[in-house]
Amino acid sequence: MVANTCYKGKFLIDITMTTEDIRARLPYQDPFLFVDGIDAVSEEGITGHYTFKADAPFYKGHFKDNPITPGVLLTECMAQIGVVCLGMYLLKDTLQTGITPQIALTSHQMDFYIPVLPGETVTVISEKEVFRFHKLKCKVKLMNAKGELVCRGKISGMLSV
Amino acid sequence: MMTKDELIDKLKGIIAPYVQDEAAFKALTEDTDFVKDLKINSANLVDIILDIEDEFDIILENDDMEQMLTVKSAMAIVTGKLKD
Numbered sequence: 390m391v392a393n394t395c396y397k398g399k400f401l402i403d404i405t406m407t408t409e410d411i412r413a414r415l416p417y418q419d420p421f422l423f424v425d426g427i428d429a430v431s432e433e434g435i436t437g438h439y440t441f442k443a444d445a446p447f448y449k450g451h452f453k454d455n456p457i458t459p460g461v462l463l464t465e466c467m468a469q470i471g472v473v474c475l476g477m478y479l480l481k482d483t484l485q486t487g488i489t490p491q492i493a494l495t496s497h498q499m500d501f502y503i504p505v506l507p508g509e510t511v512t513v514i515s516e517k518e519v520f521r522f523h524k525l526k527c528k529v530k531l532m533n534a535k536g537e538l539v540c541r542g543k544i545s546g547m548l549s550v
Numbered sequence: 551m552m553t554k555d556e557l558i559d560k561l562k563g564i565i566a567p568y569v570q571d572e573a574a575f576k577a578l579t580e581d582t583d584f585v586k587d588l589k590i591n592s593a594n595l596v597d598i599i600l601d602i603e604d605e606f607d608i609i610l611e612n613d614d615m616e617q618m619l620t621v622k623s624a625m626a627i628v629t630g631k632l633k634d
Binding site: 521523524545546 | 595
């Protein structure tokens with residue numbers, strides 16, 4: 390649990406939803422869950438991390454004898470942490486226990502800079518641009534363990550309870 | 551005060567980037583339905599709402615969003631808001 394302690398009490402009212410609550414509400418599971426933990430969350434944004442397992446089956450095919458994490462999976466990781474987890478948090482007042490909202494990816498634009506190799510841990514940082522009429526649009530970036538920018542872009546999705 | 555044609559032209563400019571059915575867009579009338587005719591998806595419908603807010607400097611609510619199904623209803627909502 391990280392909750393909002395890092396925001397020095399500014400969002401004290403929000404401690405009703407912990408990062409574990411967020412993860413528990415996610416509609417994903419292995420092998421398509423790309424969220425290990427949430428490091429910080431507020432009404433304005435979220436930071437989380439994930440480690441790409443070195444023995445994940447897709448490395449066998451992407452690429453032959455040259456395993457590199459597919460860009461679509463980096464994007465998926467960014468969408469799960471940056472849009473879906475943040476969305477769960479933003480909807481916390483309307484969500485009842487055990488209910489998962491309906492979600493859909495609606496658009497993304499992404500630029501990639503450096504590869505992510507098997508076993509690397511990445512951090513996703515997402516800033517809310519707009520959340521209105523069930524549409525959440527975020528500016529999202531993904532960093533590697535050295536703090537280098539791997540990719541960045543914008544991801545939008547629809548979330549409705 | 552804008553004429554009806556000017557308003558339709560402005561709305562067309564806003565809608566254009568999000569249209570999937572170009573033929574329906576070319577044949578646009580007041581009765582054209584954003585979802586059924588132009589095949590606009592729900593996320594882009596939100597984009598249109600936000601663009602309308604910017605263009606006309608108005609604020610739209612959930613009720614407005616729910617009613618804004620056709621060109622005609624969009625025109626009525628915008629005109630109503632501009633009067634307020």
